[in-house]
Amino acid sequence: MELTREQNDMLDGKYGKGVAYAMKIQVAVGEAFDAPRMVPITRAHVALSNQEADLWFAEKMLEGGAKCRISPTVNPGFCLSYFTEHHMVPKEYADLMQRTHNAYKALGATLTYNCTPYVATNIPHFKEIVAYSESSATPYVNSVWGARSNREGANSALCAAITGYVPEYGLLLDENRKGNILVEVKADMKDDSYYHYLGMCGKKIGPGIPVFTGLPEEISSAALTNLGAELNTSGAYGMYHILGFTPEAQTMEQAFGGKEPERRVEITFEDLMDGRDELSCEGHRDIEFAMFGCPHFDLNQVRYIADKIGGKKLRAEMWILVSYHVKELADRMGLNEIIEKAGGHVIPDTCPDQPCWGHLKGKYGVTESPKCAYYPKRRGINFIIRDLDTCLEAAMTGRVE
């Protein structure tokens, strides 16, 4: 790969050890993809995870004197103030979150702790070159906004934020952004939960860039968030197109670059149900909790829940995970009060796959998100996956069929 003098100086350590390490990783990635050069970025999002590897890497950069050139927004860990005040998290894990916070703060990150930056705090424009990690974020910025990011890992996105460059390959180039799989959806997309199930069909869709047809004319940003999140749970997708809807797929010609699709896949109602059930525990049981907000719920979703459960009493605890600004709005608009009165909680800055959920170990709960069910498996938390209305009903009755 050909580097500029500045990039070579970075690699040679003239900007410090941390920058040199970041550049070394990026050059290795670039060479693996035969990238000819590095190009500047103007935005980044780092999927901070508050896991040991994440902290190890961030602290290693910091010890090497690195500082972000492009301040990245970051993913949630857990809300330290809430979970320590409620004595829900052991000291060792509170310390881990504090260290993660300190490291990213010192690196100069923008501490949003939110996994949906692309709808509020960090929105790229068409063709902007960016480095986004986070399952739902990469496909959203590529597909919906038409910005250009490869499917960065949390670590490679942090490297990009530090050096201010990314190797030029993959989805940064016109010719690699064309669809190659025609995915005909032959099922009624009843609500936003169904986009979760559609995203879970990655095994059937196969590797490449899917072009979806047969979807409704109106698709909410929450539905698009769900679709991207699950495509990167069931597989690895940096981008998709929706024919006549996303900006680079206004026609078949544009979506496929004038070529024939390499594969055609039909998605039926049964496929969607398989997508829902693959990671779900069996229903027909009592449940102790409901968890929503993987990815973070937006204000409309919080309002929807407040409308449905307002004035009622929940039998199961309910956790609704949101960004700090949706929490602020929910407080301001009285939605939080309604939900709290029913027995639910709106929590900012928090992810379901965090050590703050120790009290849910061994328990059964409901969620509408397969991704929410997938990763916490390692923590021994059990989920039954149903559409949102069914989950809300289950939280009120304490039972799911």
Next chain:
Amino acid sequence: MSRRYKCHKISEGVAEGEAIISKDTIMFYLIDPSTGTVIEPHHDIEGKSVAHKIIIFPGGKGSSVVQADGLYQLNLKGNSPHGMIIQYPETVLISSAIIMEIPMVDKVEPAFYDDVRDGERLTINADDGYIEIMD
């Protein structure tokens, strides 16, 4: 006589180990770090261990943090795979392999896939761009 196949370097280094073949893509977070055993339900190699082996698989899947954390945890317990041979490189998995210093290659001669069997001893030399099936 060992058989040699050309390939392309992704993550540098030389490694030796027993081959394990997975038809499914892999998410390293749902592998038990204390044993290296795949715990993901319905996975092609569910219940098998990847510890100290050379994994032959299509590529990665899953969120942008869990590959690095999965490999990091395996490494802490001394149960990392020794090497990886993939078909569909994507940034999340390959940057994790580079950071965790696990040799990885792609673009292997098609004949390799016809010849290789589960349990055979392999050498990967990412730096010189070849794989050997040892007899």
